[in-house]
Amino acid sequence: EAGVVQSPRYKIIEKKQPVAFWCNPISGHNTLYWYLQNLGQGPELLIRYENEEAVDDSQLPKDRFSAERLKGVDSTLKIQPAELGDSAVYLCASRKDYQETQYFGPGTRLLVL
């Protein structure tokens, strides 16, 4: 079974530019999460999807961040415009209904110059 797939693995952009991250969860996993991991920190939840519905986006900075999960499978996280402080690892995780374990992708490492 393939794991959670994320792309790109690395991204370097200049500040004020837009950037997008893509996630393909494990097949059959209805719940999808986006986490932010700053250097030297544990991951912090940004948003959770149940199928195509964003159930909780209270931690997502909505002035510049947006996310979507059209058709309830793949998801895209976008930042526009990016700021220097957005440099971090963006992790995607998925979970199957009625199971207690979240599985993480390899992450996208973003560097904003």
Added chain:
Amino acid sequence: GEDVEQSLFLSVREGDSSVINCTYTDSSSTYLYWYKQEPGAGLQLLTYIFSNMDMKQDQRLTVLLNKKDKHLSLRIADTQTGDSAIYFCAEYSGGGADGLTFGKGTHLIIQP
């Protein structure tokens, strides 16, 4: 809010046992997890324990949970160089956000 605390570094000799400790504050935690993160990689689930258990063993890994003290530990027997990584403790208590709350991670350093 919820808080998960871990010491930042642990150094052990190859072949010894490693014990990584974690404390949490949310008494409604239902599941507690240990994830491993190697350099440049995502988080790999190692093991988890349900809050009504006090111990779980899986090959070289032993998880101990003291729910009264809100203390979780991960013991790695016969530590190898491949165990060198950052180990994250995480708790899940459900609710609206449904995400995991992570500690800052413990860097496990293996001495030859």
